[in-house]
Amino acid sequence: MNKKKLIIIIIIVALIAIVTTILILHFNKRAKYVYDIEKVTDVKYNTICIDNRYGVIDENGNILIDPSYDLIQIPNPSKPVFICMSNYNTEINEYETKVLNDKKEQVITGYQNVQAIPTETTADGIPFEKTVLKYKKDGKYGLMNLEGNEITEPIYDNISAVTYKEGMFLVEQDSKLGVINLNGVVVVDVEYDNITVDNYYNVDTKYQKTGFIVCKIGDNGYRYGYINYKGDTLLVTEYTEVSRITDIDDDNNIYLIAYKDGQAGVIKNKKQILDHEYEGIIYNATNDVFTVQRNGKYGVTDRNGKIIIEPQYSKLIWGGVYINVEQDGQNKVLDVNGNEVTDGYVSRTPTSDGNYSIVYGEDDIYKIIDNNGNIIIDKDYTYIEELDNNYYIVASSQKNGVIDLTGKSVIDLKYSSIFQLDDTELLQANIAETNTVSLINKDMQVIVTMDQAGVNVEDNYIKIYSEDDIKYFDYSGNELSAQELFPENNIYAKKINGKWGFVDKNGNVVVQNQYDMVTEINEYGFAGIRLGRKWGVINSVGEIIQDPVYEIDSLVPEFIGKYYKSNEWYGNDYYTDKVFDDTEDITNQTNEALGENLGEEVIGEVSE
Numbered sequence: 001m002n003k004k005k006l007i008i009i010i011i012i013v014a015l016i017a018i019v020t021t022i023l024i025l026h027f028n029k030r031a032k033y034v035y036d037i038e039k040v041t042d043v044k045y046n047t048i049c050i051d052n053r054y055g056v057i058d059e060n061g062n063i064l065i066d067p068s069y070d071l072i073q074i075p076n077p078s079k080p081v082f083i084c085m086s087n088y089n090t091e092i093n094e095y096e097t098k099v100l101n102d103k104k105e106q107v108i109t110g111y112q113n114v115q116a117i118p119t120e121t122t123a124d125g126i127p128f129e130k131t132v133l134k135y136k137k138d139g140k141y142g143l144m145n146l147e148g149n150e151i152t153e154p155i156y157d158n159i160s161a162v163t164y165k166e167g168m169f170l171v172e173q174d175s176k177l178g179v180i181n182l183n184g185v186v187v188v189d190v191e192y193d194n195i196t197v198d199n200y201y202n203v204d205t206k207y208q209k210t211g212f213i214v215c216k217i218g219d220n221g222y223r224y225g226y227i228n229y230k231g232d233t234l235l236v237t238e239y240t241e242v243s244r245i246t247d248i249d250d251d252n253n254i255y256l257i258a259y260k261d262g263q264a265g266v267i268k269n270k271k272q273i274l275d276h277e278y279e280g281i282i283y284n285a286t287n288d289v290f291t292v293q294r295n296g297k298y299g300v301t302d303r304n305g306k307i308i309i310e311p312q313y314s315k316l317i318w319g320g321v322y323i324n325v326e327q328d329g330q331n332k333v334l335d336v337n338g339n340e341v342t343d344g345y346v347s348r349t350p351t352s353d354g355n356y357s358i359v360y361g362e363d364d365i366y367k368i369i370d371n372n373g374n375i376i377i378d379k380d381y382t383y384i385e386e387l388d389n390n391y392y393i394v395a396s397s398q399k400n401g402v403i404d405l406t407g408k409s410v411i412d413l414k415y416s417s418i419f420q421l422d423d424t425e426l427l428q429a430n431i432a433e434t435n436t437v438s439l440i441n442k443d444m445q446v447i448v449t450m451d452q453a454g455v456n457v458e459d460n461y462i463k464i465y466s467e468d469d470i471k472y473f474d475y476s477g478n479e480l481s482a483q484e485l486f487p488e489n490n491i492y493a494k495k496i497n498g499k500w501g502f503v504d505k506n507g508n509v510v511v512q513n514q515y516d517m518v519t520e521i522n523e524y525g526f527a528g529i530r531l532g533r534k535w536g537v538i539n540s541v542g543e544i545i546q547d548p549v550y551e552i553d554s555l556v557p558e559f560i561g562k563y564y565k566s567n568e569w570y571g572n573d574y575y576t577d578k579v580f581d582d583t584e585d586i587t588n589q590t591n592e593a594l595g596e597n598l599g600e601e602v603i604g605e606v607s608e
Helices: 003-030 586-594
Strands: 045-050 053-058 063-069 071-073 082-089 094-100 106-108 113-115 132-137 140-145 158-161 168-173 176-181 186-192 194-197 212-218 221-227 233-239 241-244 255-260 263-268 271-278 280-284 289-294 297-302 307-313 315-319 322-327 330-334 345-350 356-361 366-370 375-381 383-386 391-396 399-404 409-415 417-420 427-431 436-440 446-451 454-457 462-465 470-473 491-496 499-504 509-515 526-531 534-539 544-550 563-565 574-576
Touching (some): 063 082, 140 158, 176 194, 186 194, 289 307, 307 322, 322 345, 366 383, 446 462, 491 509
Antiparallel strands (some): 045 053, 053 063, 113 132, 132 140, 158 168, 168 176, 194 212, 212 221, 241 255, 255 263, 263 271, 289 297, 322 330, 391 399, 399 409, 417 427, 427 436, 462 470, 499 509, 563 574
16 A cells, blocks of 8 residues: 555544544534423323322222322323322421332332422423432432433432423522433533523424523622523623513524613624613514613614614604604604604504505504505404404404404404414304303304303314303314214214213114213213213213212313312322212312422522
């Protein structure tokens, strides 16, 4: 091999080594913020409460853990791991705990204390972190998985969930706070006196890109900085106040309003957009600009910090794309470019197609105009809101209805409120005086009206229900049958001659129509049956599991076996077979019976 070839080989090997090192460093860094969040879709275990003592039942209603404990945590209801708590010690604010499986075997031993970690905002509604526990050894806390394998050493004075950041944990060590993830990797070093989340949310990524506002207390008082979700420091702790502009929906760029020496500025990632020379800065999401205040005067800049309107006005109030300002006692209206407008309106909001605008005048009346200023709708409305397909919610005399662009009323002006149901094509309209609920489709047709009703938007359908009726619709307003929604069921609720029973898939009566109300067979294979004010239970083939004896404060109660789902307490759902002899308030009774402290020590603060 000649010398030239050797040199080439050495260079190639060196390049490979450099690339490999870069990749290793990259993936090691990614480990700080990339982790999987388990989503529970199959709930197999639930807590049961009998005589104010807790146990565990399976999906068939069989008791797995006798109800003999003060409290039970089920961190992941698809897995047989139960934290059983008793003998609360008021001196150390702690329960004695046992970790049992579905065979009543103790599966994690050798620790002073093992607990699930409560959290408030999981994607599937489970009130605990689902893959990790916190354990205590030698007076310190660490993380372990549900199998009992330690993820971190017991080095922390406390561990708690970070609100809105599932899989991230606030840890305390020597009176300082930091953040670790469920892999035990330190994302924010343990050196801060306070840590809060920035409240950023994106529909696609949820709270994954939420960052951290960190605080240190020194001789000059509280000083704040910012660390993004990757653990990168964007602002060091030298600011008297820091907040993220969460209305800017951008996962890749972080806009922060930061105060230094009492003066506000705007920072995009690490780049200064607006210098610290303002008394206040407010982001206007409608027009994608900043309202700024300097020397007591107001002005406007764009998102890049370019001044659109010099801070020269003593008052500045937005009205859609119009700006109402005052200078030297004189009022005028400007457009978003600072030009004066004289059309007589103080607010103007263009419609989504840009062909019209909803305007508002000093007479407190809303109108619709075209782009030439011609009035299209003028009927003394006190409110107008655009819907799809050139329909508009309008209000007059404290009643709401819907009109089209000709001014024709397509939904009568008689409702107390009308609003769009999230993620659907339907409107919900309410009449408060009679507690009547109507659902309206995109063609402005009322598809159902029900008195004293509740409305639930489920994963793929909408349920509207009352004390004596229940109906299902898809997101477009097409009525669905129970057979279409629950094809795996053997029997289905059916109302015949004003009474409820159950029929099979062929329409044959399985349970006679003798009940005042029933529920559909649920995912566990049970349904409720109501006579008068009292509920009982049947199974998936129509056999009575429990005669109607329960007075339940719910229009659509849930059952597992003979047990019904009771109120929530500290985020825990539980089931019970408690029978009340009169109409006393179940919620109040239960809260009084269970009103003792969980003993969780609060560390730091995590804002909502």
